[in-house]
Amino acid sequence: MNKLLSILLVAALSASVASADAKAGQKAYLKTLKAKFNMNGTKFAADHTVAEWEELFANGAKGFIKEYSEKYPASAAVLSSPDMADKLQDVGDFAKEYGSDSGNVPSCG
Template sequence: MKKLLMLLLVAALSASVAQADAKSGQKVYLKTLKAKFGMNGTRFAAEHTVSEWEDLFDNNAAGFIKEYSARFPSAAGVLTNPEMKDRLQEVGDFAKEYGSDSGNVPSCG
């Protein structure tokens, strides 16, 4: 019983942390990338499935940086800025939380 309670506690804390990262990522997207990409957060997150977002954000977001720098050349400087490295992982958490097949819809319309 004690192990079950501990497992449930760990699961609940993990879900809270993931949600917090997604919320931070949403804020980063809206503040830094929305104007560069010309789309709201809902449309952005729905561009890929959860597994596609996971692939794009692997290896320090290398795939994401490559794809979105090519699609939005004016965003390349922001995406490749070393100060954005950790922030891009938060954007990835946001994108994965609200990917097209996630069943979740962000409130950032």
């Protein structure tokens, strides 16, 4: 019984930590990238599937930076900035949490 309770507690804590990163990513997206990409957070997250987002945000988000710098040239400097490097993993968590095949819908517009 104790083992089951421990497993459930760890699972609940892990889920809340993942959610916190997605929330931070949502805030970073809305504050920094929404105007550059000219789309709300819901449309942005639905741009790719969860697996596609995982691939784009692998290796320090190099794929994401490349793709979105090409699609939105005005965003290239922001995406490549050292300040944004810390936020990109959170943006990735947000995108993966609400990817087009996730079944989740963010509460942002």
